[in-house]
Amino acid sequence: MRDVPVPATPSPAPLPPVLRRCAPLCASLALVASCGWGTGGDGGQNGPPPGAPTGVTAEAGSATTVHVMWNAVDGVEAYEVYRGGAMVEEVPAADRMVDVTRLAPSTAYAFTVRARDADGRLGPPSREVRATTPAAVTDDSAPTRPGDTRGRAVGSRAVRLTWSAATDDRAVASYDVYQGETKVHSVGGGQTAAVVTGLRPGTRYSFTVRARDAADNVSPAGAVVRLTTPGSDDGRATAPEALRASSRHADGAHYIDLTWTPPRTDGVVTEYQIHLDGRPATSLVYGDEAPRDRAEYSFYAGRETGVTHRVRVRARLPDGTWGGFSAEREVTTGAGG
Known part of the structure; x- marks a missing residue:
């Protein structure tokens, strides 16, 4: 799981109450969430080391190979792929996959990935993923072409x-x-x-x-x-779909509940950014169980009834870039779904 950078110090101008008070709810979620406006971190020797790669998957490609993939990490020079505790592959930053070869048939393997920056600092290992190679076969015939x-x-x-x-x-x-x-x-x-x-x-x-x-x-x-590929990107192909927003009242306060469908990509989407009233409000970074079919999130929206907010969501794609924004939804506190 990649750590979300600590938010930068906000400007002296006061923030809307809904954003000043999102932190208590973020801390209660079963995922890592950062509430704030800045991105923090300045990279290089003065910044933090790289985060752990997310979205790591492993799948047997044959009786002696396993294909390992992961999401990109910002500002790295290379990735190191480990089988158990031993490094078996080094991959340049431009790549997010590797075939680990010379494995034994009918064997279970565990893999992790670590990111390394230009100063040689290693980030923490990713979550461990496992794959089992199939049994060896005597087979001289190649498959037909797809x-x-x-x-x-x-x-x-x-x-x-x-x-x-x-x-x-x-x-x-x-x-x-x-x-x-x-x-x-x-x-x-x-x-x-x-x-x-x-x-x-x-x-x-x-x-x-x-x-x-x-x-x-x-x-x-x-x-x-x-x-x-077209020369411009309207973002629709990489945007979360079916965003729904509703208002909920609990313990004397209003909350906004969101649900959406993650975009289809060649890897696992583990990070989202929520924009409230046209500005980034919250970043969500999921751990091992990133949602595949339906994502949801809830945040504090103040105590005043009848306040209308505009909400939209975008995903950080496995290649490290931000995808397009979802359709924007309006929700009014105290008005329900």
């Missing part, structure tokens, strides 16, 4: 690829997604879709998909998918 490969841009920084399942005389263990000649993503053998993020606006890309079996036989590439 068919019906298609794709579409979802905003200026991401594409969604789909394909039909490949076949194998044993079973397909995973699918590898290539951007040009570089592997950029991997999903389990039961999946036939992937979202690739971290792209540039107005850029032409070529993607292919290959199937892999437990014996590390790799299929020929499926049909090339060529896509151009």
Whole structure:
């Protein structure tokens, strides 16, 4: 879990009461939350070391490999991937994934990831994730190529690829997604879709998909998918959806309850920022159990009835950038949903 930076000292101008008093509720949530306006931290030797990578996943790619992915951490130079207590891979800051190879079949492994900054300081380890390699098989036949490969841009920084399942005389263990000649993503053998993020606006890309079996036989590439990301991003493709806001009265005070659907990405979304009346109010960083299908949050909104607020939410994507804002909702204290 990545720590949220300590908020910067606010300006002398008084803040609205609802924002001055959000801290007591933040402390009561079963997640790490930061209430404030600043971002804090100045980086380099005078700032804190990197935070722990979030959204770490591990999935067996074959009987001897495991694919490890994680969300980007700001201001790092490299990532170190550990198997148990031993470092097994070093990955440059531009990457968020690695295939750990030369593993034993039918074996359970535990992995963690640590971020390292330019001063050589290591942040804390991520949460531990586990994967079990499948049994070794005698298999000289590669899977068939994935068919019906298609794709579409979802905003200026991401594409969604789909394909039909490949076949194998044993079973397909995973699918590898290539951007040009570089592997950029991997999903389990039961999946036939992937979202690739971290792209540039107005850029032409070529993607292919290959199937892999437990014996590390790799299929020929499926049909090339060529896509151009749009030159501008309206944010809708990376925005939380179905935001709902309602007012609740308890213990003599009003609270605003929010629910939303996390955006679909190629990793786990573990951080959100809530804007209240056009300004950032609260950052939420989830731990091991980041919501996948439905997120919710509640915060103090003062004691006065009949005050109308505007609320919207955005997510920090696995590539470290902020996604688009959700639709803005209005909620009036004492008015219910």
